[in-house]
Amino acid sequence: MNIKRRLQNYMPYMAKFGIRNGIKVAKTLFPKKQSNKVVSIQITQCKNPVHVRLGTTDVSNFHENFLHLEFPLPEHLFPKLIIDAGANAGYASLYFLNKFPTANVIAIEPEKSNFEILTKNCSYYKNFKGIKSAIWIKNGYLKISNPEAGHTAFQVIETTKEDINSFPAITIEQVLNDTDYDRIDILKIDIEGTEKELFEGNHKNWIDKVDVLIIELHDRFKPGCALSFYSAIEGYDFIQYSKCENLVYIRKNLLKANTK
Known part of the structure; x- marks a missing residue:
């Protein structure tokens, strides 16, 4: 990587984290020699180190979540329950855990290697719970349909319990019912196309119980x-x-309360 390209990579991190720490973060994420190591990065937004798998989409995911992600949420919002469906390496969960330190964050991720790094990133926090599963419209069994895909692009399909690669599906209603809460303050959905089935299915059972909905749509993977x-x-x-890439939906009554 030439000096000009390296400087271009460094600049956003220097602007976000300060010159000294920005250079340190960028050097870690973009080493001179290609690497597949798992590295630990300390940033001001997180009280504990953030773990990143070099040579994977974790790097771009880290960039998106910690340099550009600041959701337009009401200032008076004090969430009790946040569900991160399709949590990947856990960077959005870390964002929520640090922005709302009193909230309980439940992260759902089906893929084994993603779930391992998610757990490594978030297990510092007592108010965090990880579920190795995928959101679906009903109880049953799913499997990864594209295991060769990059870490941010895994998709699921229905299968049977007998399938060696299967895991139990979970519904949003079930996740909520397993808590002590009757509402979901923030629901983040990034499930690589499964939102098509989710919103064709039983969404009426839970959508009235959601105050803030954050979603990324994936028509490029699954039209419709x-x-x-x-x-x-x-x-x-x-x-x-x-x-x-996210759409953010906020209840009107929350915004009205924010203007008082």
Whole structure:
């Protein structure tokens, strides 16, 4: 990597974390020699180290979550329950755990290597719970349909309990019922196309119990995701915002309370 390219890589980190720590973070993420190591990075947004698998999509995922991710949430929002569906390496969960230190964060991730790094990243926090599963429309069994995909692109399909690669599916309603809460303050959904089935299915059982919904749509993987979601969300009392690749839906009553 030439000096000009290296400087271009460093600049966003220097701007976000300060010159000294920004250079340190960038050097760790972009080593001179290609590496597949798991590295630990200390940043101001997180009270504990953040673990990144070099040579994987963790690097771009880290960049997106810690340099650009700042959801337009109401200032007075003090969430008790946050569900991160499709948690990947746990960077969005870390964002929530540090921004809302009193909230309980439940992260759901089906893929083994992702779940391992997710657990490594978030197990410092007593208010964190990880579930190795995938969100689905009903109880049953799923498996990864594209195990050769990159770490941020794993998709699931239905299968049977007898399949050696299967794992139990879980519904959003079930996740909520297993807590002591009756509402989901923030629900983040990034499930690589499964949102199509999710919002064609039993969303009416839980969507009225969600105050803030954050979702990334994946029509590039599975056509019909956007149509399914927009059809399902129509008529509900949300205001929509956009942030990076995410759509953010906030209950109107939360925004009204924020203006008082």
